[in-house]
Every structure is written in C-alpha cells, then in structure tokens.
Amino acid sequence: MKKVLLLLANGFEAVEASVFTDVLGWNKWEGDGSTEVVTAGMHPELHCTWNFQVTPEVQLDEIALEEFDALAIPGGFEEAGFYEDAFSERFQKVIQHFAFHNKPIASICVASLMVAHSGVLYNRKATTYNHPGSKRLEQLKQYGVRVADERIVCDGNIITSSNPGTAFEVAFKLLEMLTSKEITNQVKELMGF
Template sequence: MKKILLLLADGFEAVEASVFTDVLGWNKWEGDGSTQVVAVGLRNKLTCTWNFIVEPEKTIDNIQLEVFDALAIPGGFEEAGFYEDAFSEPFLNVIRHFHEKQKPIASICVASLALGKSGILEGRNATTYNHPTSTRKEQLKNFGVNIQDERIVRDGHIITSSNPGTAFDVSFLLLEMLTSKENVKHVKDLMGFV
C-alpha cells in the first residue's frame, strides 16, 4: 500500500484537497487498490478558504514521515491565512523531507509557493497561479524558480500547477507516478473522465 500524505494548511481550498482524496480513494477501492491518503495538518481543526471546517486525521507532530510514499498539497487563499501555515517551518520541513527522499510531491495552484519557500524549487521548472491580475508568478520567481507558462509542470518528482482548474489532472498525474498509465486510464474511465 502506497501512503500519500495530504498536507493541509489553514485556509486551503477544499476542492483542491478533495481531488486527491477522490482520485486516490477511487483507486483504493476500484483501481489497483494500492493507495491510501492520510490528511495531516498543523492542528486538530482547520478552516478552509470558504469557512468549511475540517478535522485532519493526524497532526504533523503525530506522524512518521518515513512511512509515506508521496506528498500532496492543495493551495489556498492569503485572505484565509493559507501562508501562515504553508510558510511555517514545520510545514516546510515536511516538504524538504519528501524532496530529500526524492518522493513524489504534487502541488496545486499557489501550493507551489510553499515549495518555493522551502528551497526545493531553486533552479527548477515550475508554475503557480497564473491569472493576469495575479503577482504569484513573480513571487515564485523570487525563490529562484524557472517559471513555465504551462497549466501543469512536472520537473522530476515535483508537480506544480497554474490554477484550481488543474486539480484533477494533477491528482491523476500523481496516481500515474505511483501506479501506471493503464491504471490511471481505468480509474478515469470509472470516474467518467474517458
């Protein structure tokens, strides 16, 4: 069984987290059965961007990072306090651990800024929220990142994406990294994507 750590910051977007639980959950029950998602946060209760309250299964201080095979991080809103958690040392240290072990790291939208802040994207290709009114690409560039104008960017074991609309694609790409193209096609078919 491959365990995926779903790392949640206060102020995360629920839809960006739910794609990981849904796609990897469908795989667990209807695909090859090899994936299990564990939702983890800095505290016992988190508030999503739109005030949806979530209780993660575990807190960062109650897990052993070594037992996980991949990391998934949804983005969120500054106005909802996302960066207070996402830029904290405990959060960044989780990212650094997965990078040191070269395990898959999948981020959606502005979650790539936490990857940038952690230092793991320096000199690498990545993207982030790319709406013309946003300054997030410039912010990511300031972390030494080679900005790519693509919806999804994979650089080795790291996935970044440009907006919430990429969420399902990112989760399917993570599933492919953990299983196979054939298995992803099967899960997509069952979920109505093919």
Template sequence: MKKVLLLLSNGFEAVEASVFTDVLGWNKLEGDGSTDLVTVGLHEQLACTWNFIVKPEFTIDQVNLDDFDALAIPGGFEEAGFYDDAYDQRFLEVIKDFHDKKKIIATICVGALPLGKSGILKGRKATTYNHATSIRQTQLKDFGALVVNEPIVVTDNIITSYNPSTAFGVAFTLLEMLTSKENCNHVKELMGFH
C-alpha cells in the same frame, strides 16, 4: 500500499484537497487498490478558504514521514490565512524531508509557493497561479524557480500547476506516477473522464 500525505494548511481550498482524496480513494476501491491517503495539518482543526471546517486525521507531530511515499499540497487564499501555515517552518520541513528522500510531491495552484519558500525549486521548472492580476508567478520566480506558464509542470518528482482548473489533472498525474498509466486510465474511465 503507497501512502500519500495530504498536507493541509488553514485557508486551503477544499476543492483542491478533494481531488486527491477522491482520485486516490477511487483507486483504492475500484483501481488497483494500491493507494492510501492520510490527511495531516499543523492544527487539530482547520478552516478552509470558504469556511468549511476540517479535522485532519493527524497533526504533523503525530506522523512518521518515513511511512509515506508521496506528498500532496492543495493551494489556498492569503485572506484565509493560507501562508501562515504554508510558510510555517514545520510545514516547510515536511516538504524538505520528502524532497531529500526523492519522493513525489504534488501541488495545485499556490501550493507550489511553500515549495519555493522551502528552497527546493531553485533552478527548476515550476508553475503557480497564473491570473493576469496575480503576483504569484513573480513570487515563485523570486524563490528561484524557472517559472513556466503551463497548466501542469512535472520536473523530476515534483508536480506543480497554475490554477484550480488543473486539480484533477494533478491528482491523476500523481496516481499515474504512483501506479501506472494503464491503472490511471482505468480510474479516469470509471470516474467519467474520457
């Protein structure tokens, strides 16, 4: 069984988290059955960007990172406190641990910024939120990333993307990396993606 740690910050976007739970859940029940997902946060209760309240299954101090094969991080909004958690040292240490062990890390939109803050994107191609009025790609560049304005960028074991519209694409990319292209296509078809 491939276990994915879904690392949630206060202020995360629920839609960006839900694609990971749904795609990996569909795979668990209808695909090859090889994936499991666990929700983890810094707090026992989290508030999403749009006031949706979530209770992760565990807090960071309650899990053994060695039990997981991949890390998934949805983005969120500064106004909702996303960066308070996402830039917290405990959050960054989880990222560094997965990177040091060469495990897959998948992010959506500004979920790439804590990767940049952790230092793992220095000299590597990556992307983040790309709206014309956004400063997020500049921030990622300031962290040392080689910013590419493309929907999804895969560099080694790291997946980044440039806005919420890419969310399902990131989740399917993660599923393919964890299982196989054939299995991923099977799950896509079952979910109505043709």
C-alpha cells in the same frame, strides 16, 4: 500500499484537497487498491477558504514521514491565513523531507509557493497561479524558480499547477507516478473522464 500525505494548511481550498482523496480513493476501491491518503495539519480543526471546516485525521507531529510514499498539497487563500501554516518551519521541513528522498510532491495552484519557499524548487521548472492580474508568478520567480507559464509542470518528482481548474489533472498525474498509466486510465474511465 502507497501512502500519500495530504498536507493541509489552514485556509486551504477544499476542492483542491478533495481531488486527491477522490482520485486516490477511487484507485483504492476500484483500481489496483494500492493507494491510501492520510490528511494531516497542525491544528485539531482547520478552516478552509470560505470557512468550510475540516478535522484532519492526524496532527503533523504524530506521524513518521518515512512511512509515506508521496506528498500532496492543496493551495489556499492569503485572506484565509493560508501562508501562515504554509510557510511555517514545520511545513517546510515536511516538503524538504520528501524532496530529499526524491518522493513525488504534487501541489495545486499557489501550493507551489510553499514548495518554492522550502528551497527545493531552486533552479527547477515550475508554475503557480497564472491569472493575468495575479502577482504569484512573479513571487515564484523570486525563489530562483525557472517559471513556466503552463497549466501543469512536472520537473522530476515535483508537480506544480497554474490554477484550481488543474486539480483533477494533478491528482491523476500523482496517481500515475504511484501506479502506472494503465491503472490511471482505468480510474479515469471509471470516474467518467
């Protein structure tokens, strides 16, 4: 069984988290049965962007990172307090652990800024929210990242993406890294993609 840690910062976007639970959940029940998602955060209750509330399955300090095979991180909104958890030392250490062990890290939209903040994207290719009016690509560049203005960027074990519209693609890319192209295509077909 491949265990995926879904790391939830306060202020995350619910839709960006749910693609991981859905795609990897479909694989668990309808694909090869090899993936399981565990949601974790630093608070007993998390407020998503626009106040949708979620209770993570576990608190971050209750788990052993060694038990997990991959990390999935949804983005969120600064106005909803996303960067307070995202840039915290505890979250940064989680990202560094997965990077050090060369395990897959899948991030959607501005979650790549969390990854970059940890130092693991230095001199690597990545992207983030890329709307023409946004300052996020420039922020990413300040971390020493080789910014690519593309929908999705894969650099080794790390996936970054440019907006919420890429969410399903990122989740499928993570599934492919954990299983195979064949299994991923089977799950896509079952889900109507």
